Amino acid sequence: MAPVLWASTTFEIDTLADGQRMAHSSRATEFYSRHGNPTINAFEAAVAELEGADAARAFASGMGAITGVVLGLCGKGDHVVAQKQAYGGTTQLLAGVCPRFGIDVTFVDGTKPGAFAEAVIPGRTMLVLAETPANPLLDLVDLDELGAIKGPITAVDSTLATPLGVRPLEHGVQLVIHSATKAMAGHNDATLGVVAGERDLIDALWGFAVLQGACASPFDAMNGLRGLRTLGPRLRQQEQTAVAVGRALEAHRSVNWVRHPRLESHPQFALGQRQYSQFGGVLAFELAGGREAGARFVEAVRLCRPATSMGGPETLVTHPASTTHAGLTPDELAAAGITPGTVRMSCGLEHTDDVVADVLAALA
Numbered sequence: 063m064a065p066v067l068w069a070s071t072t073f074e075i076d077t078l079a080d081g082q083r084m085a086h087s088s089r090a091t092e093f094y095s096r097h098g099n100p101t102i103n104a105f106e107a108a109v110a111e112l113e114g115a116d117a118a119r120a121f122a123s124g125m126g127a128i129t130g131v132v133l134g135l136c137g138k139g140d141h142v143v144a145q146k147q148a149y150g151g152t153t154q155l156l157a158g159v160c161p162r163f164g165i166d167v168t169f170v171d172g173t174k175p176g177a178f179a180e181a182v183i184p185g186r187t188m189l190v191l192a193e194t195p196a197n198p199l200l201d202l203v204d205l206d207e208l209g210a211i212k213g214p215i216t217a218v219d220s221t222l223a224t225p226l227g228v229r230p231l232e233h234g235v236q237l238v239i240h241s242a243t244k245a246m247a248g249h250n251d252a253t254l255g256v257v258a259g260e261r262d263l264i265d266a267l268w269g270f271a272v273l274q275g276a277c278a279s280p281f282d283a284m285n286g287l288r289g290l291r292t293l294g295p296r297l298r299q300q301e302q303t304a305v306a307v308g309r310a311l312e313a314h315r316s317v318n319w320v321r322h323p324r325l326e327s328h329p330q331f332a333l334g335q336r337q338y339s340q341f342g343g344v345l346a347f348e349l350a351g352g353r354e355a356g357a358r359f360v361e362a363v364r365l366c367r368p369a370t371s372m373g374g375p376e377t378l379v380t381h382p383a384s385t386t387h388a389g390l391t392p393d394e395l396a397a398a399g400i401t402p403g404t405v406r407m408s409c410g411l412e413h414t415d416d417v418v419a420d421v422l423a424a425l426a
Contacts, residue, residue, distance in 0.1 A: 065104065065287035069280055071095040088268045089117075096277045105283040106256065108290055109246075112225035113238055115258035119268050120283060124221060124241020125151050126276030127255030131217055131239060132156070132189065134270035138164030140188040143181040143214070145172030145203065146397040147196040150387035152219065153394060156191075169397070172196065172203045173330060179211050193219040198346045198382045198406035199399050200321045202330040205337060209234020215263070221245070222372075226294055227338045237263060242286050245342055245373030248296055252285035254278055296375070296411065300343025303377075303409040303417050310418050311347050314425055316355070318348040318403070343409030344372050346382075353402035356381045360405065362424035365416055372408030377417050379407045 073092040075081040084090035089098045089106070102120050110118040121127040132155065136142060144156050146169045156167045166186075170177040178190050190211055194203035205228065208216050217237035218230045224245050230238045240246055242254040255278075257267060271277065278286075301324065308322045320327065322345040323334035334341070349355035359379070360368045366377040370385045380386060382400050390398070409417060 065284045066101065067280060067284045068100040070099070088265045095280065096275065097272055099280050099283070101280040101287075102278050102283040105254075105278070105286045108287060109225070109240070109242070109256045110258050112290070113258040114229050114231055115238070115264075116261035117264040118256050118258035119264050119271055120242075120278035120286075121255035121257070121271065122276040122278055122282075123253050124219075124239070124243055124255040125155070126274070127239050127241070127257050128152055128219065129155060130267055130271050130274055130276060131237060131257055132160065132165075132191070133163070134267045134274070135215060136160070136163075136165045136188045139186070140165050141183050141186040142167045142189045142191060143178055143187055144169055144191045145178075145193060145196070146170065146394075147172050147199060147201040147399065148193045149197040149219070150382070150390055152191075152193065153387075153398070154389045157394070173201050175204065175207065178203075178208060182211060182214060184213060187214040190214050190216045191219070192217070193221075195222040195323060195341065195344075197222065198344075198386065198404065200323055200328070200341075200344065200346060201399070202323060202333050202337070204333060205230050205233035205235060222342060222344055223338060224293060224297065224342065226297060227340050227342065231259065236260065242289075243373075244371065245297065245300075246289055246293060247282070247286045248289035248293060248373055248375070249285065250371060250374035250376065252282040252289070254282045254286050256286075297340055297342045299411055300373075300409045301341055303412075303414040304341075304343040304345045304407075306414050306418055307407065307409060307421055308345050308347075310422060314422070316350050316425055318350050320347040321345060342373065343377075344406065345409070346404060346406045348401055349403040349405060351403060353381075353383070356403050356405050357384075359424050363420055364423070365412060365420040366407070366424075372406070374408070375411045377408065377410040377412055377420075379405060382406050
């Protein structure tokens, strides 16, 4: 019943013909683990099934997956359209690394209707890349609009939603990306990324990924499979706690605003209700006292833990401007809506009442 771990990186080859065949085929399971491995392939197959995709490719991390998509599809002279509201590492890759390879990037407001399509340059734009819900402010992108764009390849980082929240491929998007380190693996003990989509696209990315070398570990793939088995009940508990914490924060005088798509105060509440079946436990809020208030809060929690990841069994709090998005310039932070008082919280599996009590005590 449990996932099986194939720890081997190296496999005995019966004949030279077998070796040559596997060296030139996608997802060979018993050739060399940079190409494929039975445990890694089982994780890929599970994610593909959850997403309704033909195939998937696992990577060593979420950033490995994002980098594999961007550099695997784009080259000198190509153009990418991406959104301002995104994980800090993604923004640094697009704004800092892509120009070194001659790849032009246009950043748009992903919440603005039509913004992605308006920025597409016919004949030049190779990739349109979205992230929804976006990290850390839970901004939403209309996936039907994204999927309707013709010409470039469309891709979405759906880490916060997971396949149980939404299946972007059903909205016409061509590739869906996850940092499976987060909710999918779900126990803070696996570093893992994955991309799913139609087989031809995944095969093209597979060839680049073998050269890129950001291949998943069999141990992490096994933990990813384990995490997928409990994803549903974990998300339900985490979302219940996030909504309770969000309502408590909305009523507190020292909090300027709170973001979780299940709260009616979310600026895209209607889109969230239409597009997603669940959101999980990540929320964001702004403290009135700025960076000092954010630091004091993060350092005052007792049950919650100051840490930068999300989606695991422990409730984590972080100050994005100092951690997850610390590499961004002040202008980039402002464009993403991240202020000095912004705090991101990932609710875990503790009792909801205990998490709320810890948050209120830290605010006090």
